[in-house]
Amino acid sequence: MAENAIVVCTWSAGRDGLPEGAEEILHIGRGLAGTLEKDLNWLILGPLPEAASALAGNYGVAHLQHVEDAKLDPAGSDACVEAIAAYWAEHDPGTLIVHQTGEARVVAPRLAGRLGKAVVMNGISIEAVGNNYQITASAYGGDTRVIYEVGAGSVLSFIANAAVPEPGSGEPVAAEPLAFDLSAVEERIKVVERANFDGPRLDDAEIIVSGGRGLGSADNYKLIEELAAALGGLPGASRPIVDDGWVDSSRQVGLTGRITRPNLYIAVGISGASQHMAGCSAAGTIVAINRDADAAIFQYARYGIQGDALEILPELVRAAGAR
Numbered sequence: 225m226a227e228n229a230i231v232v233c234t235w236s237a238g239r240d241g242l243p244e245g246a247e248e249i250l251h252i253g254r255g256l257a258g259t260l261e262k263d264l265n266w267l268i269l270g271p272l273p274e275a276a277s278a279l280a281g282n283y284g285v286a287h288l289q290h291v292e293d294a295k296l297d298p299a300g301s302d303a304c305v306e307a308i309a310a311y312w313a314e315h316d317p318g319t320l321i322v323h324q325t326g327e328a329r330v331v332a333p334r335l336a337g338r339l340g341k342a343v344v345m346n347g348i349s350i351e352a353v354g355n356n357y358q359i360t361a362s363a364y365g366g367d368t369r370v371i372y373e374v375g376a377g378s379v380l381s382f383i384a385n386a387a388v389p390e391p392g393s394g395e396p397v398a399a400e401p402l403a404f405d406l407s408a409v410e411e412r413i414k415v416v417e418r419a420n421f422d423g424p425r426l427d428d429a430e431i432i433v434s435g436g437r438g439l440g441s442a443d444n445y446k447l448i449e450e451l452a453a454a455l456g457g458l459p460g461a462s463r464p465i466v467d468d469g470w471v472d473s474s475r476q477v478g479l480t481g482r483i484t485r486p487n488l489y490i491a492v493g494i495s496g497a498s499q500h501m502a503g504c505s506a507a508g509t510i511v512a513i514n515r516d517a518d519a520a521i522f523q524y525a526r527y528g529i530q531g532d533a534l535e536i537l538p539e540l541v542r543a544a545g546a547r
């Protein structure tokens with residue numbers, strides 16, 4: 225039983241890779257469970273990733289609980305809410321932690337509403353204070369940090385914020401199958417078209433070169449792609465150029481895009497709005513190229529080049545290629 229546990233919950237469509245954000249929330253969950261001297265359990269909805277048992281061992285998971293059901297492959301939000309609510313009724317977890325994927329943004333508030341529990345979204349860090357939790361979260365589109373205090377028995381959703389340290393090693397944990405009746409679930413949200421996430425993911429990239437509105441036109445984005453390729457990295461983008469259709473939404477970095485933490489992040493023609501920085505401020509080194517010396521991005525950057533991106537980028541591509 226899980227009454228005395230911190231439960232992290234993930235769901236994922238793929239069998240091979242790990243669910244998005246699993247390590248982040250296992251790291252947060254382990255810290256909390258350690259402080260409160262509780263078990264850390266990992267609830268996986270849908271196909272069980274091959275690497276889950278080993279990862280669970282490394283994070284000191286006490287119980288790896290797994291719900292396999294056709295309605296969870298791929299996992300629709302209605303099926304997730306139903307499965308977690310059924311789990312809650314049976315196991316009454318002290319606290320449920322999810323990683324703030326697009327799906328989690330839909331599932332967590334609905335689950336909390338269904339259960340009559342508190343929910344905190346956009347969480348960044350958490351501290352146990354007496355019987356409550358204080359959660360620092362991003363608010364107002366990333367402009368502000370707020371601290372919420374909620375009781376145990378809440379649904380908490382965290383965005384990736386910092387590099388996750390190596391977890392150490394432990395014995396693999398065998399998955400415990402759980403089953404709930406999801407037969408009556410009808411998905412009310414139909415996926416018309418999935419974003420194209422083929423190929424390497426920004427989330428895993430060591431080097432990202434991102435372009436913004438300062439590039440001036442969609443054609444100029446090829447300079448970003450060339451520099452990213454020359455450096456062995458991936459191209460990223462700010463939201464306006466995604467909204468304008470210059471690049472696919474899978475390239476968007478930021479609060480409503482991908483949360484990345486590369487070693488090197490090069491921001492080109494990007495102003496440095498807080499919503500963009502939410503997706504790259506955990507980078508090891510930020511380099512900014514902007515023609516406006518007062519652009520906010522220079523406050524975050526370790527190295528800055530003030531000037532016209534369209535003149536600087538070809539030089540950088542040449543220099544990177546020469547190396």
Ligand SMILES: Cc1cc2nc3c(=O)[nH]c(=O)nc-3n(C[C@H](O)[C@H](O)[C@H](O)COP(=O)(O)OP(=O)(O)OC[C@H]3O[C@@H](n4cnc5c(N)ncnc54)[C@H](O)[C@@H]3O)c2cc1C
Nearest residue numbers: 436437438462463478479480481493494495499500515533
């Ligand atoms: C709820 C919410 C969520 C959001 N989520 C995201 C998100 O996930 N990701 C995101 O990126 N944004 C997001 N935004 C939008 C965000 O607030 C900014 O509007 C956006 O990041 C600005 O994009 P930008 O820097 O490309 O464009 P701009 O703000 O227009 O900046 C362009 C920059 O380019 C510079 N420039 C212009 N010409 C040149 C040149 N020739 N050479 C060099 N520099 C030049 C300018 O000086 C300027 O600094 C969100 C907003 C809201 C309200």
